[in-house]
Amino acid sequence: MNFQQIFGTTPEVEATAPGRVNLLGEHTDYNDGFVLPIAIPQRTKVELGLSQDTQYHFYSQELEEMVSVASKSLTPEGFASYIFGCIQLLAKQGYKIPAINLYVTSTVPIGVGLSSSAALEVATLKGLRSLLNLPIDDVQIAQIGQQAEIQYAGLNCGIMDQMASSLAGTHSMLFLDTRTLERRTLELPAGGEILVIDSGVNHALAAGSGYNQRRVECEEAARLLGVKALRDITNPQVAQSLPEPLCRRARHVITENNRVLEAISGISISRFGELMNASHASQRDDYEVSVPAVDALADILQRTPAVYGARLTGGGFGGACVALIAEGKSAIATDVLRQYNELGYSGQVLVAAK
Numbered sequence: 523m524n525f526q527q528i529f530g531t532t533p534e535v536e537a538t539a540p541g542r543v544n545l546l547g548e549h550t551d552y553n554d555g556f557v558l559p560i561a562i563p564q565r566t567k568v569e570l571g572l573s574q575d576t577q578y579h580f581y582s583q584e585l586e587e588m589v590s591v592a593s594k595s596l597t598p599e600g601f602a603s604y605i606f607g608c609i610q611l612l613a614k615q616g617y618k619i620p621a622i623n624l625y626v627t628s629t630v631p632i633g634v635g636l637s638s639s640a641a642l643e644v645a646t647l648k649g650l651r652s653l654l655n656l657p658i659d660d661v662q663i664a665q666i667g668q669q670a671e672i673q674y675a676g677l678n679c680g681i682m683d684q685m686a687s688s689l690a691g692t693h694s695m696l697f698l699d700t701r702t703l704e705r706r707t708l709e710l711p712a713g714g715e716i717l718v719i720d721s722g723v724n725h726a727l728a729a730g731s732g733y734n735q736r737r738v739e740c741e742e743a744a745r746l747l748g749v750k751a752l753r754d755i756t757n758p759q760v761a762q763s764l765p766e767p768l769c770r771r772a773r774h775v776i777t778e779n780n781r782v783l784e785a786i787s788g789i790s791i792s793r794f795g796e797l798m799n800a801s802h803a804s805q806r807d808d809y810e811v812s813v814p815a816v817d818a819l820a821d822i823l824q825r826t827p828a829v830y831g832a833r834l835t836g837g838g839f840g841g842a843c844v845a846l847i848a849e850g851k852s853a854i855a856t857d858v859l860r861q862y863n864e865l866g867y868s869g870q871v872l873v874a875a876k
Contacts, residue, residue, distance in 0.1 A: 525569045525625040528581050528588070533569035533625065537649035539641045540565045541630035542686035543718050543844045543873065544835050545695060546801055547782040549809060551680025552737050553744070553775045554701040554751035556782040558708075559686035560694065560716065562873050566628035566641035568649045573621035580605050583627040593621070597674050601626070604639055607674025608646045611666050617656055624649070631872055633724035635836015639675065640683035643667030648688075661703060664688040678734050679837075697786050701753060710846075711791035714830065717845045717852055718873035719823070719859065721815045725840035733837050736771060736809065743772040753779060767810070774808035795830025795846050802833035802843075811838025815867050819843045822861045828854050842872060 525533045540561040547557030573579055580589045580602045589602035593613070597603050605626075609619050624646065630638040647663040650656060658666070664684035671677050671684075681700055690696040694707040710716070743764055744752050752775040755761070761772035781797045789797075802820050806812040812820075816834050823832035823845045832845035847854065852874035862869045 523583070525571070525623075528625060529571065529574075529579065529623045531571055531574070531623075533623075534571045535649055535652040536567060536569045537645050537652055538565045538567045539644035539648060539687045540690070540692065541636040541638060541641050542683060542690060543636060543716065543842070544682065544686075545716075545844060545846070546785050546797060546833075547682070547778060548801065548805055548833075548835070548838075549736060549740075549811070550753070550775055550778050550782070551682035551698075551700040552678070553680075553740050553779075554753035555775060555779045556753075557682040557686075557698050557700060558695050558782050558785060559682060559690055559698075560696065560710075561686060561690040561692045562630075562636060562718065563692055564629040564631070564636070564872070566626065566630050566638065566645045568642075568645045569625045570649045570653050571623045573623050576621050578606070578609065578621050579623045581623075581625050583625065584632075593619075601642065603675045604642050604670055605646050607670030608643055608650070608666060610674065611669055612647075612650065612656070615666075617654070619650065619654070622650075622653070631720060631842075633840070634720045634872070635725060635834075635838070635841030636718070636872070637683040637687060637836070639671060639677075640667060640687040643670050644684060644687040660688045661685070678737050697782070701751070708786055711789075711794045711830075713849050714791045714794070714846050715849050715852065716873060717823075717829075717847050717855055717871070718835070718842050719819060719845070719855060719862075720842045720870050720872050721813075721819050721840060722868040722870070723813055723815045723840035725837060732811065732839055736811065739768055739771045740775060743768040747772070752776060756780065770808040770810075774804045777804055777808075791830055791846065798831030798833045798844075798846060799824055805834050805838060809838070813838075813840055816841065816843060818865055818867065819858075819862050819869060822858050826854055826858055
């Protein structure tokens with residue numbers, strides 16, 4: 523069913539935003555660190571129009587679900603919480619947001635670490651900007667989207683996902699300093715392209731998950747080390763003074779930031795791949811956000827000819843692996859999936875393009 527079939531009118535505006543895959547810099551954004559994402563071809567689209575009554579109506583085509591709320595309602599659950607949070611935060615900034623109808627459809631896979639929630643937030647905010655002529659730029663949209671996720675969806679996230687969805691392109695990496703929001707675009711290493719494979723194990727990064735616990739641990743590690751954030755430490759040996767598991771959490775963040783900074787310094791494609799492999803090992807052993815299925819997939823990818831490096835991408839606890847492969851070699855995904863599925867898992871290719 524389309525917008526008109528659901529709401530009885532035609533939409534006034536539409537807006538889209540992409541998902542993202544992160545090549546390096548995992549769990550560094552909420553530590554004021556450095557990240558290196560790239561947008562993916564899959565996008566979330568929202569269509570908007572004014573509501574015929576006093577309520578907000580949100581419809582998800584993929585979920586076949588309608589949610590109707592008043593402006594003073596409690597935060598709804600599920601996909602509507604992200605949309606409602608964006609509206610509430612704009613209202614708190616003094617913008618008058620009338621009751622609207624919003625229809626969302628998306629090709630960004632949900633629950634695999636490709637930022638489907640950020641794509642929904644950014645698309646919603648860009649749609650509202652267009653519908654109501656709001657004077658907010660793309661960086662402000664990312665910042666509002668991040669706060670919607672924290673305050674209304676319960677995930678104490680950094681700003682990487684929203685910045686990538688709002689600003690990144692699909693053919694170049696976005697280097698971002700999450701403390702200053704200084705950023706620049708960089709080409710992928712010459713001769714390389716991106717392959718993303720879903721492990722088939724969905725993750726859930728809601729309140730109470732290990733994701734929020736990792737942020738608490740990092741903040742405690744920074745406090746014990748006397749710095750504002752772990753980004754302020756560059757020598758991983760410093761983390762050895764911390765108790766377990768804080769020493770390993772801090773070591774991951776410190777070494778991951780160093781990997782991002784090395785990756786943008788003009789290194790070879792083979793070295794870039796080595797950094798991705800090291801990043802996966804660090805997430806698995808020091809940060810403990812991987813799971814056996816993802817480790818198995820990463821291992822198969824890392825042993826496959828024409829793969830320079832592969833790692834878990836996204837918040838972890840399931841999700842997808844991203845690999846840097848030789849240009850024109852995306853057909854290797856077939857053999858990778860065969861080996862992976864023979865282990866009893868059920869993966870699928872999500873992105874196989876530069």
